Amino acid sequence: MSARREARRFAPDRIRAPEAGVYPWELPLGAWPRPDGLTEFRVWAPGAGTIALRLAGGEAGSDGSRDLELEHVGHGIHETVAEAPPGSDYWFLVNGIELPDPSSRWQPAGLRGPSRVLDASTLPGAGPSFDPPSAEELVLYEMHVGTFTPQGTFEAAIPHLRELAEIGITAIEIMPVAEFPGHYGWGYDGVYISAAHSTYGGPHGLARLVQAAHEGGIAVILDVVYNHLGASGVTAMTAFGPYFTGKYETPWGKAINFDDADSDPVREWVIQSAIGWVRDFGIDGLRLDAIHAIFDSGAEHIVAAIARRVHELNERALVIAESGLNDPRVMRHPERGGYGCDAAWADDFHHALRVLLTGTRDGYYSEFGSVAQLAKAYHRPYVHDGGYSTFRRRRFGAPADDVAPTGFVVFSQNHDQVGNRAFGDRLPAHVRPLAAFSTLLAPFVPLLFQGEEYGEPAPFQFFSDHIDEKIAAATREGRRREFAAFEQFGREIPDPQSPTTFESSKLTRERDAKLARLYPELLAARRNLPGGDAHEIEFDEPGRWLRVRRGPFEIVSNFAGEPRRVACAGGRLVLATDEESYIKDGYVAMAPLSGALIE
């Protein structure tokens, strides 16, 4: 045999994947009904000594259940095909213990109950017909399903969508719904990252909400937590395999294993969760919680991988990061070394605004307080873009001039900025009009927190319903310690585990009529503003006013506690948060803490 005949040419692509085709973990994880009536089950469980599928309500077995063997197809992936029509309950039996499916899409009896087979193809809302808003049109509304209505369900939220659309809101952003412990909670302690919460109405409830939103012209963004799992689920997940790594720590518990040995199936478990929401539920985008606590030293950061896979599925789907890094790399294109997210939350805008409005200087607010900072934040909301942060005791952030203004989400209230205060109180009533004015007319994507659009009086407090008594006690104690200073003033910190705390955080829908009129006016005015960067930003530090020009419009804010006259070029008062405002002789006369839009 001559060597010439044997020669193989090296081609760069040829030896890229030593194993041909698809890695086993890239197959669909979880329970997937097939057209032939059978259901495929697949789970990654390299840590399980023995593993089986237990079907409830079958014919064999003395307790009415059937146990089925799983086939190991490599890399710890176990699979089988079974007669288990949609609606069947199942467990994975790991070392003889019944555990829910890590990729469960339905936990009808909660965190400790069985998983249920979901036929996603029958869900409403999965159609591709909806035309989502553009980045410029996007107005987000953060909704917590449990407190948005007395019933606290997806279904109950539907009748309110019309009202939101009328105000000018174009997308609801739903706080996490992945199955979390108990009946109520903020949702950031979720365990089954692909299962819509049972007490909210489960997957069918979510799908109906999405369908109704789309019918009403509203997009749906879903908040997803991929930085940690709720402590209640750590033991169950660890029985399957190394879902966690000891390499890094998050403030909320063990870091998820995105770069250590056996991390590929964990990455895929998360990615399949992310794309499942978009593909099967018609979700228009994801809000990735706290990506600064998602650690990954690999060649493609998991956040970049999620953004890529979501965009491959639907190029119009949005990936919005909550990032505490002030790092424009999050929004940059992967070709420029970025993560490829469409936008990121920008806390600095909030902080700069809030301190001007309220004068509060606690904690991280201590380094804010100048009009110059808000002026800067109107250019790009990273007030910290490389300079020294006294709160963090280090230089922080990087300039983000290359990221379009629509790459930033800004707000004057959100679940954290309201709920993570000792008593969960919203912005004081007298600063709300100017807060809304400043946020909704900024060149960024605005986000409203549920109820702010009409001046909701109820607080949004921190509440949980931990089913594990140790975790409940730790949560309660942690909260008390965090806000110990307030107890000294004689007011007791709300107990997060008390049903009262949850109940008192529900929207009352008591309206401040004037404020409720202002929001639609502001959003209508916003639609007339030109997109892109603010054209001119001027301010007077001692006078505490700010004037931002966007095309022919001037957005003038008076943060002083007294009236101000501010020079303006325009002669028409389009809108003012205070009816006393008027234009005369090239000046706009403004009430304390008020805003005026001038053309």
Next chain:
Amino acid sequence: MSARREARRFAPDRIRAPEAGVYPWELPLGAWPRPDGLTEFRVWAPGAGTIALRLAGGEAGSDGSRDLELEHVGHGIHETVAEAPPGSDYWFLVNGIELPDPSSRWQPAGLRGPSRVLDASTLPGAGPSFDPPSAEELVLYEMHVGTFTPQGTFEAAIPHLRELAEIGITAIEIMPVAEFPGHYGWGYDGVYISAAHSTYGGPHGLARLVQAAHEGGIAVILDVVYNHLGASGVTAMTAFGPYFTGKYETPWGKAINFDDADSDPVREWVIQSAIGWVRDFGIDGLRLDAIHAIFDSGAEHIVAAIARRVHELNERALVIAESGLNDPRVMRHPERGGYGCDAAWADDFHHALRVLLTGTRDGYYSEFGSVAQLAKAYHRPYVHDGGYSTFRRRRFGAPADDVAPTGFVVFSQNHDQVGNRAFGDRLPAHVRPLAAFSTLLAPFVPLLFQGEEYGEPAPFQFFSDHIDEKIAAATREGRRREFAAFEQFGREIPDPQSPTTFESSKLTRERDAKLARLYPELLAARRNLPGGDAHEIEFDEPGRWLRVRRGPFEIVSNFAGEPRRVACAGGRLVLATDEESYIKDGYVAMAPLSGALIE
């Protein structure tokens, strides 16, 4: 006062640095003689309850020393100006304890002795006259000063430089010299990152070596370790401030604080070390040790910051990373999200080559062994470029087609691949010619390990001279445990703390005359090869041969244990590692484990 007069225009650059000018830690740290004869001292010590400067040999003080107060100029930076001419010994007195300067550039009595004032302006070799080799001309030679000569000093290395230049070596890469514990060691346990090791000849010795190298037309690259400090220095450094962080772990100890609170002065301490070597010693480039253990979640990774600052100082200075990430981002330009390093070590090339040469399959070698992998490595040396690594149990790396071949440093031997074997043995003699042939004719930057150029018979073993008995015992024990399997075969693992281990690792300079002739021939041939990508790479897996075309040249390797005839287009045998090779009828006839260069 009218508001119009007060208005300030926001300009993006204006509010970038809330504090005007230079941060205190950006001033030169350490001891800096001034033209007026006084010396400036500056240290970052936010953790010190009290701090003073103690000058030895002064006039005041009963023990002949003078203690001087330091002025706190903000952010934990303390400074003073004192009569302390170059050559004066000094300590920082931290909470009453004498400690060396963290930015010391001279530790004449070692790790536990005083620091000494260095006047860098009087060092030889600091001139800018040397014209360093281009990336294409670069041929690196890894040198360990302690074992390169019997004396083990910078000075003693000088007479050998001529010989290296004659062979065709264009740069020496000196293993770490930062003051480390004891009299000898590999150097990766350094503590005073800016002080050239005392027993090697200190800063003046290093400067003379650089000067001599430049006179002989050889560039000097310095290996610097910024991922951890030797355990012997942790207590002393921690007395000054939070040089370490608990956020991350390295395999060798506490991670350096590059992104936690108070990290800016730590970053600057490292950066000033890096640029000091280049600016004051005429060093032509740095080799950054193990950057995969340098953790930094900030907006500019410290490795990118080092590369930027070094290149700002001297755009021709090289920054070469040792990176175990197989991530082309290391070499990409910062505009593309990269770290901006000039090159990185590429272990995969070594592994692919070594397994073909020796058949060894232990540990991480287990996933190598095919000619196809070496073929791939000749295109870009990342054999793992996104595919699954069975050793790491995860997908690993990313394609690096956009990085030029000169962005990779390849080798068939280096201090790790030789020294981190149980007995520190070099490649077996019978495979050395083909190893050299394969490495030196590759389109990448080749690196030789000292002695390989003439077939040095001495091993390079792991040796240390820890002054702390606990660390010594732990090092000894760790080594024994790592290679326990070998002891069972009746051969004792060398004791790293034994002087014999160090002594037996010194070059004997016993020459294999044939191999010593081959190296200059290969490097001369290399200079005729065209730069850039290999033009064609063909191989025969069962036949175990590889043929790489670079312009008119064919580089043919036979990894089989038997003779092979391999088709070739050229008719002239430029060079062969075995004299039996010949060309006939469009074939080259090759001996087992041999290489032939054909035109």
